[in-house]
Amino acid sequence: MKSKQTRLHFHRTFDELLKQGQLDPRCSVLIFDRKLERVSPRFKAFAKRFPIRYAVNAGESVKELAAFAGHVKKLSQLVEEIPARRLTVVAVGGGSLGDFAGFFASVFKRGVGLLHIPTTWLAAIDSSHGGKTALNVSGVKNQIGTFYPAKEVFLVKEILFSQDERRAFDAMGELAKIALITGGGLAKRLSESELTGHELLWNFLKPAVSAKMGIVRVDPLEQTGHRQVLNLGHTLGHAFEAKYGWPHGFSVAQGLFFAIEMSEATGMMKSHDADRALEFLSGLGLTPARPTRKFRRSELVSLLRKDKKSSLAASVTFIALRRIGRVERVEIPIDEIVHEAARQGWVQ
Numbered sequence: 001m002k003s004k005q006t007r008l009h010f011h012r013t014f015d016e017l018l019k020q021g022q023l024d025p026r027c028s029v030l031i032f033d034r035k036l037e038r039v040s041p042r043f044k045a046f047a048k049r050f051p052i053r054y055a056v057n058a059g060e061s062v063k064e065l066a067a068f069a070g071h072v073k074k075l076s077q078l079v080e081e082i083p084a085r086r087l088t089v090v091a092v093g094g095g096s097l098g099d100f101a102g103f104f105a106s107v108f109k110r111g112v113g114l115l116h117i118p119t120t121w122l123a124a125i126d127s128s129h130g131g132k133t134a135l136n137v138s139g140v141k142n143q144i145g146t147f148y149p150a151k152e153v154f155l156v157k158e159i160l161f162s163q164d165e166r167r168a169f170d171a172m173g174e175l176a177k178i179a180l181i182t183g184g185g186l187a188k189r190l191s192e193s194e195l196t197g198h199e200l201l202w203n204f205l206k207p208a209v210s211a212k213m214g215i216v217r218v219d220p221l222e223q224t225g226h227r228q229v230l231n232l233g234h235t236l237g238h239a240f241e242a243k244y245g246w247p248h249g250f251s252v253a254q255g256l257f258f259a260i261e262m263s264e265a266t267g268m269m270k271s272h273d274a275d276r277a278l279e280f281l282s283g284l285g286l287t288p289a290r291p292t293r294k295f296r297r298s299e300l301v302s303l304l305r306k307d308k309k310s311s312l313a314a315s316v317t318f319i320a321l322r323r324i325g326r327v328e329r330v331e332i333p334i335d336e337i338v339h340e341a342a343r344q345g346w347v348q
């Protein structure tokens, strides 16, 4: 099955987006992160143009399955006068809001229209593209979900730039990941760029998203396994996120350092290719973190199994980097991953 093509639009401001006439507020429900009204008066004015609005507190709690029925009840009342075939969910927020609103759009009346306006760099580069939606079950992440690509994704410069500069740094991990996977012009231009922070991310959004979508199109429903290459850096990345509470993008960046060292240590990557990949990361201002508290062996095993969504898994699909632009999926026993993590100083 081929995924339906999501159209990407770039706008400087919310005003510009409204003027283009691509949204129809009368047939939409605006589901948005409540915090945005505080951080952006321009967003607040934009939101007011939508007669039907639903504000939520973003974060993992909005993705909790136990709260979902309550959200559906309120949302059904809000949209009761709009026929389902005309209804569009306009999701404005970061990855958590997008996962929740995307899931809602995919199951409400067996599916209604969906548009994303990502407001964090993570959502702009990664989570609003590719169609994955997700809910958590009793705090365990992404246990329930659908594949439901948005018809359109609107990238609005003024809201992305309203974030703290630190968030741009955190998102660099995802940008570096996609460039390491695809290599070519994206990696070259990125390593030569003199831009930093928000400007760097904004200027590289289009090629980064199209690189991701090039992979997603080959395996939209994650059936052949090809899409798994997007998990480069995530094997340990997710474990870092869970243990240290680091932001997702920063955890992925640290997972990339781990993956490069492991690829080299196991002979899958030549040392001069590893050096080039490490130089590429350091050119983006990324440096390896040193563990503050080390993992217990059993703790890391259980986090790796949780990530695999199986408490009995004996192996994980590790995405190895052969060189910039060439990745490979390898099934590796969990024991070997833990052994390598210990060698790299992450395990007690």
Ligand SMILES: NC(=O)c1ccc[n+]([C@@H]2O[C@H](COP(=O)([O-])OP(=O)(O)OC[C@H]3O[C@@H](n4cnc5c(N)ncnc54)[C@H](O)[C@@H]3O)[C@@H](O)[C@H]2O)c1
Residues within 6 Å of the ligand: 033, 035, 036, 039, 058, 059, 060, 063, 093, 094, 095, 096, 097, 099, 119, 120, 121, 122, 123, 126, 127, 128, 129, 130, 131, 132, 133, 134, 141, 142, 159, 160, 162, 163, 164, 248
């Ligand atoms: N569906 C996918 O393909 C996919 C991929 C990666 C991650 N995810 C999911 O994405 C989520 C993480 O996304 P995230 O990092 O965007 O986190 P988030 O949605 O939790 O947002 C992080 C924080 O930023 C705030 N925020 C949002 N926009 C802002 C803005 N413009 N200015 C200031 N603050 C703003 C939010 O209120 C929140 O406090 C996780 O739930 C993860 O599982 C999904």
